[in-house]
Amino acid sequence: MNRKHFLSFMAMMGLTLPALKSFGNLSGAEPESGLKIPDYLKAGDTIGITCPAGFITMAEILPSIQLMESWGFKVKVGKTVDRRDFTFGGSDQERLLDLQNMLDDPELKAIMCARGGYGAVRIIDQLNFDRFIASPKWVIGFSDVTVLHCHLSRKYGIASIHSKMCNSFPADWTLADPVQIETILSIRQALSGEQLRYSAPPLSYNRAGKVEGILIGGNLSIIETLAGSKSDLKTEGKILFLEDTGEYLYRIDRMFWNLKRTGKLDQLQGLIIGGFKVKPDDPGEEFGKTVYEIVQEKVREYNYPVCFDFPVGHQRNNFALKCGVRHTFEVNSSGSSLTSLY
Structure with missing residues (x-):
């Protein structure tokens, strides 16, 4: 088992090494002037979950909540989880308000989009990023969440995390293959400031x-x-x-x-x-x-x-x-x- 597989296995089992317990910038390099890097997470920090695009149920996101809590993080579930308006996780207004509240919430250190689908482009121009810019947090997701990654890059130069979302967390870790385990654990590593x-x-x-x-x-x-x-x-x-x-x-x-x-x-x-x-x-x-x-x-x-x-x-x-x-x-x-x- 190589070092990467070993660390992933140890983290999954909760037998973390000091390197996995260390939060913050682990690479030793300093961010360059002009880049805006949100603070990396430490134990006790809170991650919000919202649906800016497609719908998802509470039952479907429970595995992700349980695992992120096992990492030492708190989780705050948005109002759009369990909401549905045809293919969307609630109406445009509901999705807009839920994401806006998370952007503004000083308690949150990261926002994980529950799933992709379609819908972020319908609300992006109505979002107010003033408070977010003053205190950036990590926005997490891929696929339709590319809208948010591109907007944060072009408008504000704020870093974000392109990764799997709540709908990709295995329901049963004992049945998960090594690739599933490593990709999900890479989210924790990114949030914690580890060099990837x-x-x-x-x-x-x-x-x-x-x-x-x-x-x-x-x-x-x-x-x-x-x-x-x-x-x-x-x-x-x-x-x-x-x-x-x-x-x-x-x-x-x-x-x-x-x-x-x-x-x-x-x-x-x-x-x-x-x-x-x-x-x-x-x-x-x-x-x-x-x-x-x-x-x-x-x-x-x-x-x-x-x-x-x-x-x-x-x-x-x-x-x-x-x-x-x-x-x-x-x-x-x-x-x-x-x-x-x-």
């Missing part, structure tokens, strides 16, 4: 290089729909990660053309391609290119490192990433690696 380091195996499609920069990104289709809005990502000098699910290859190609034509691929430090669950082509409508070929075509003229099949996305190996935090990114013949600096 992930790797992926080598691929012939990768492009080598070693760079340093602020990590941004998320769901490709969400990022595309935010183009030209107040939440549109600024990618210059950044390490960009992308993932998606349930899209036809021609739609993935079109979205990458959007990134290229809007200049988002021009001056990157690096590009990380995570999981892409592709919808099969309709008979007679075969696109003829793979995701690897689609991306290679769009970045051929640039020189920054590129990697594929990174462990992030709508998949079991979806590890927590600190958006808005400086990382090192390296691609070589041994594979690719991404390491947070604080």
Whole structure:
């Protein structure tokens, strides 16, 4: 068992080592001027749970509550849990008020979105971030929560956590596989300020290089729909990660053309391609290119490192990433690696 597996196992079992008990900035690096990094959590801090997008029941989030409490955190459940308005976790107004209350709540140190789906874009422009800016807290989630990650990055330069949410916590840890365990525990590690380091195996499609920069990104289709809005990502000098699910290859190609034509691929430090669950082509409508070929075509003229099949996305190996935090990114013949600096 390697060190990473050992620490994950010890944390799951509650037999934490001093390193797992130590909260705060563990990497020894200091955040650079201009970046806004919320305080890392310590035992006794409170995490709020809300539904800015799809609906979820209290029964479905109980495993996540129990585990986060076992980590030493308190949990405050928002009013949108157990609410439903068709596909949404309550009406737009209910979701807006619940998230607004959590943004403003001085008791909370982090806000975990209960699940993805669709809905954050319907309320993003009505949220008031004044109190949040004065006292930032970690916003946690992925998929539709990419709206929030992009908005916090573009408007305020505040870091957030791209990770699994309440609906991904296993109901029975004794039946969970190692990947499930490690990905869920990576949320705790991110919240606690541990240095995160992930790797992926080598691929012939990768492009080598070693760079340093602020990590941004998320769901490709969400990022595309935010183009030209107040939440549109600024990618210059950044390490960009992308993932998606349930899209036809021609739609993935079109979205990458959007990134290229809007200049988002021009001056990157690096590009990380995570999981892409592709919808099969309709008979007679075969696109003829793979995701690897689609991306290679769009970045051929640039020189920054590129990697594929990174462990992030709508998949079991979806590890927590600190958006808005400086990382090192390296691609070589041994594979690719991404390491947070604080």
